[in-house]
Amino acid sequence: MVSSSVSLSDIANGDLPGQQVELGREQPLKLDCGIEFGPFTIAYQTYGALNADRSNSVLVCHALTGDQFAADQHPVTGRAGWWDIMIGPGKVIDTDRFFVICSNVLGGCLGTTGPASIDPATQKPYGLNFPVITIGDMVRAQTMLIDHLGIDQLFCVIGGSMGAMQVLEWASKFGDRVFAAVPIAGAPRHSAQNIAFHEVGRQAIMADPDWCQGDYLSQGKRPRRGLAVARMEAHITYLSEAALHRKFGRRLQEREAVTYGFDADFEVESYLRHQGSSFVDRFDPNAYLYITRAMDYFDMAGEHDGVLGNAFRDTKVRYCLVSFSSDWLYPTSESRTVVHALNAVAANVSFIEIQTDKGHDAFLLDEPELHKTLSGFIDGAARHRGLS
């Protein structure tokens, strides 16, 4: 593996490995906020080959800080793709059988148009002039990509965390274009606690004077410390108390005794500081604001007079929901709410809560029960779809 080769500003200037497509030039994207948006760019990666009748595609939806490089090297960090463990020849999402698509979400910072992109109207970065987007907007942008790729129906839409929200949105709004849906560690709406944690992260970014009211790119600055604090806070919510205890406990960082100071005496402090400082190199602070806001606005029942089942009425999609017992960010109760709503409309749904102490991030990790569950569901769905 080589070291990183491009920076976020290279990417904002269009210097990005992988595929990009301009969409919405003739027919702009109608955003939930009312704005007609376009043209815009979607950056995406594909793995495997589309079969003759275009029926074997799997859309992988990424989480808040994920990106399209699900199964190949990240262009900035040089690290393996965030779902490399799941996608590849012979893996759970088998690229020998499936045509896998993963696109950077609208509002993102890795090639898809977002607040760090150049606004054609001003030739300067959008900054806070970027419209506030929703999970629904992200998904409608993805439908335009799927149209561009000439695919009528996706065999499967799958993703964890914010990815699961996109999966649910796909199944609800574009059910005839989805054969199977796999929302992992997700929720049908953002809870008060979820919103609260996001708001603290946003305030940390906006409190940094280098944020410059969102105009840091034009002013040659970058709210590094604010974004690092936001990431540190969020990272705690991705793990469980048990996982933190197992990984770190109260162990000291390369020292025999506490130093009676504010250095990182404890391993967990050192780990969190590293999580914060490494994140700022690969993520745009305004993108963090916009994407967390999109998640906060997500409320499927709210869009349907408070009745979640109405979001899935007459659905023909096959669902497999997965939650993790130690996930306190999107706890099992959230997935169960979706399952009950799907049951109420007689949907084809299976659900498993996987026992693990790894917390929310378990969907990214080597969790054998998760892999076994997904393999079984995908194989079964593929048989029903007539895919060998």
Next chain:
Amino acid sequence: MVSSSVSLSDIANGDLPGQQVELGREQPLKLDCGIEFGPFTIAYQTYGALNADRSNSVLVCHALTGDQFAADQHPVTGRAGWWDIMIGPGKVIDTDRFFVICSNVLGGCLGTTGPASIDPATQKPYGLNFPVITIGDMVRAQTMLIDHLGIDQLFCVIGGSMGAMQVLEWASKFGDRVFAAVPIAGAPRHSAQNIAFHEVGRQAIMADPDWCQGDYLSQGKRPRRGLAVARMEAHITYLSEAALHRKFGRRLQEREAVTYGFDADFEVESYLRHQGSSFVDRFDPNAYLYITRAMDYFDMAGEHDGVLGNAFRDTKVRYCLVSFSSDWLYPTSESRTVVHALNAVAANVSFIEIQTDKGHDAFLLDEPELHKTLSGFIDGAARHRGLS
């Protein structure tokens, strides 16, 4: 109730209602970090009267952001004391029967010497020259106050959260000076997750350029935004997901629909912002760093070769531990660990987990089961102590 009359800087200059005493002039306080510290001031409040044989005193230990004004008006905010619900004539801690003492902890910012106080050696605020203190140091400073008040043995030491840590420390190190101990919603050590949340708060403060490397007081500045972010984050941990849902859900703040922006659309955002901004008027940012550090360093078993029971060997103190079912900051398992250790040394201990959805902050709230439990324990202990 009148509005606030003094500011934090008035207090740092010695303009504070209530009682203060200078201690450690002849015999300095030996801190855990090795420094001999003194003279220093302890600010405290008392309620009720000491009886003839000086056997009816109750020491109330405050939490991270608490202070000595447990049962009377806060001099800065003008609000009622933080445990006004618990302390007073005829209340659970009955000032008609008991002599109640509550002192601001060492390192605090409401009259007791802390990082905002003037360092006699330089005639400037201590700032980061203040020594890093521990829960043990706080308690040893309190013993000097109790000596000053002419009290050999406290009838009861009681407190929640960080107050519970002080209670445990009192019982462990000064067991012959404590008849009964009531640690509420506490823990015998800070967990990795506890340390992690504190570290995020500290980083938020230290990331604020107005922190000035801790020297903001000399430079006429104040890291308001950093401290507000730290408080917002911490405040989430004091509540439960259920309490946040009950109080706020996804309700919007004085608007019919979301605004597609970064204003506080949701009530929970508005509430958190208020928690953050109101906190900075009553709390010193460096004191927040020092007191969170003291909590992180707390590890009773660690001081006793990893065997918590050894911290309480031969204890004659009567214990009543209380935890709250929805407290995820100091969950019931932490109190249970203490109970098991006390059982192992055949201590006189009672323990109750109170069923509530109010989270960690339940110890501050009108929680009838808590009040009934404490009344029962305190009455029984008073009878055994020969107090009418």
